Amino acid sequence: MAISKLFSLLPLLSMAVVLTLHTAMAADPLFHFCSNSGNFTPNSNYQNNLNQLLGDLYLKTPINGFGSGSAGKYSDQTYGLSLCRGDVSAADCKSCVADAGSALRDRCPYNKGAIIWYDNCLVKYSDEDFLGKIDNGNKFYMWNVQEVSNPEEFNRKTKELLSELAGKAYGVKSLYATGETELGAGGSSTTSEKLYGLVQCTRDLSGEDCKKCLDGAIGELPNCCDSKEGGRVVGGSCNFRYEIYPFVNDA
Structure with missing residues (x-):
């Protein structure tokens, strides 16, 4: 399949894109974006909260295919969600969410917000509360x-x-x-x-x-x-x- 990135990205995510196409050997991401809303420093409270959030999503999402929440408070609070495709097994969902969290740590190591899509799942997080709002920018x-x-x-x-x-x-x-x-x-x-x-x-x-x-x-x-x-x-x-x-x- 051919692939195309769309024009505008909401303040959450940047225009800088690294695109990885599928290969026959690995379940690579379809697409991802890293945030330009700000960076966090290593071993900061924000990083600790983000680690906690991703861990919670990893545990919660496979149960019914979706997880959301936040960790921390005030300026160090981070918000996130993960969604697995509706026909994906709990085991494949768990594996996909784990891969997504790991990939975002590698590709967007200090960005406060990021989003990544696979065939089987989506993982998204930000320092802004986006939960319950339609995201028309990341597409x-x-x-x-x-x-x-x-x-x-x-x-x-x-x-x-x-x-x-x-x-x-x-x-x-x-x-x-x-x-x-x-x-x-x-x-x-x-x-x-x-x-x-x-x-x-x-x-x-x-x-x-x-x-x-x-x-x-x-x-x-x-x-x-x-x-x-x-x-x-x-x-x-x-x-x-x-x-x-x-x-x-x-x-």
């Missing part, structure tokens, strides 16, 4: 370079499927939904006759804000994935993915 696109043979019909079905899933996700506790739809002959450049989709929000959002976040992401389909056989809009509060092959792990 990127991924897409399949193969194009469909009937773009107008395929784009319509893609938007319909993702909008239907968004309507389901915001009404359930997990803020997560998957589904599929028939494409029919000529729906893609392959022999595939089905389209598969997934949407998910971080569970610090209300159902209404989840729907708002997903509707905004789906509205970016023409910029992200027009006529592409697969694509994703991945953000700090919600994401969607669609493909012409099954990619969700069955329970």
